[in-house]
Amino acid sequence: MKTKRIIQFVIPLVLIYTGCTKELDVKPLSSITSESFWNTSSDAESYLIGIYDKLRDITNTTLYGEDRGDTFDPGYIGPTTNAWANALLPDNAPSWSGDYNLIYHLNRLLLEIESIDFSNQEDKNRIKAEAYGIRALQYFRMAKVWGGVPLILEPTQNADVELKGRSSVNEVFVQVNSDINQSISLFPEDNYVDKNRMSKPAVYALLADVKLWTAKVLDGGTTDIDAALSAIAQVEASGVSLLPVFSDIFSTTNKKNDEIIFSIYFDRDEQSSQYGKRLATRGDNITQADNYWDMNMTKANRARAVYEPSTKLRTLFKQEPGDAREDVTIIHAIYTDPVTLIPDTLITVFNKFRGTWWTDEDDRFYDDDQPMYRFGDIVLLKAEALAAKDQIADAIIELNKTRNRAGIGDYTGATDKQSVEMEILNERWRELNCELKRWWDLVRFHEGGTINIYQEVTNLNGKDGYPLLFPINQTVIDVNSLITQTPGY
DSSP states (O other), X not given: OHHHHHHHHHHHHHHHHHTOOOSSSSOOOOOOOTTTTTTSHHHHHHHHHXXXXXXXXXXXXXXXXXXXXXXXXXOSSOOOOTTTTTOOOTTTXXXXXXXXXXXXXXXXXXXXXXXXXXXXXXXXXHHHHHHHHHHHHHHHHHHHHHSSOOOOOSOOOSSOOOOOOOOOHHHHHHHHHHHHHHHHHHOSOSSOSOTTSOOHHHHHHHHXXXXXXXXXXXXXXXXXXXXXXXXHHHHHTTTOOOOSSGGGGGOTTSTTXXXXXXXXXXXXXXXXOOGGGGGSEESTXXXXXXXXXXXXXXXXXXXXXXXXXXXXXXXXXXXXXXXXXXXXXXXXEEEXXXXXXXXXXXXXXXXXXXXXXXXXXXXXXXXXXXXXXXHHHHHHHHHHHHHHTTOHHHHHHHHXXXXXXXXXXXXXXXXXXXXXXXXXXXXXXXXXXXXXXXXXXXXXXXXXXXXXXXXXXXXXXXXXXXXXXXXXXXXXXXXXXXXXXXXXX
8 A cells, every 4th residue: 555655656756847947937848748648537636646745845844834933942953944033034035936836737737637538527627626726725825925926827838938026915815716716616525535635625724714814914804704704614514523632633543533624645655754853852862751752752863853842832831731732742851961961951842743653663753644724723713703703702612612622621711802812822822833823823813903923923022014924035036027025125
């Protein structure tokens, strides 16, 4: 079974990289002609699998969803990123080359599939639905990172291509919503075929996420909040549920469990590691730890300890004693100085994505699937949407679902809107830390008026007005003069 899965990914990778592009500054020439490849339904299916592999490459990082927030303090190995320091500049900004490489291949699949005869039209529609869903997910992510970005909706066929500047952020969201609607209309089933792939419920989860973002960040207001709630109702009807035991969500032996809506597939033999490797530690310098032998560490120089749980996150957990998520998130250890050999430093290590201990090599590999959407996230998005509509009692009902699963009981604090929204933000942090949600939550609640992000994030203190969007890498602008820099840089 494993061999088959590996082969499925290797073949499309050859296809993906033959059409590779730089960052909108290169005009990609595809060597995959209709005569040589786009002939059968299996060609389209294998190309789509390669697209999922590329999506995994792009999303397998904490850079965008976590680094700029307040989840991380520096680990004892490092190094931290410029995004973590909120010291981003055009010269050190991340490139969007991989993002547009993925867009190119999605566009190519959507073009070429129309010329392929399928024996089953539902199979064709499903592939198209997944492609539209991924493109919507991709442009949504890019709009959150950079704001307005160039909208490329056709694959480049030759070198004579007209360069494009940035579309407005509103135009990008028009396209995101169009792709979501196309995707939903094409799926032949209402539920899940494979939770490692896009499905109609996954696209509805994306739609809820999009609408809450535009409601708060782009002043979409009640109309967008109602759209988010309608999308959430569709997810609720799909059969997902909160697992009774929080730690079971992240079990590598039951990856596509009842709480998962959409996750990115990882396997020990297919990818160097899931990003959890950079949040774990090596065991060579650890002398004492809670549950030492079960600690999230590797024996070899594999784990990196770039970050450790922030003091702020640890303090949040201490405010609600008995939270089952604390031990799933954090483990404490004593670090021994490798020069003096004196165990003198208390360190904390993330524990959520801990991979699998493989006895054949007597070491740990980070093969956790990466949850993109799970039901705990959706429950708290619903609480947020209800609170935004001043339906405070209903919002607290949703908030209590994850609190009670974690063992900390019902919320008993103040019930004014500001207090409840703050508690929802805190609960999302306890529930979803390290799942690439925190920075976007902070921005959303900042724009919605619940918090001042420049006071919440230590590395933004004293930087009022520092852009919350990322800068465009200067090399992109140097090649394409139509691309303007993000305001503030």
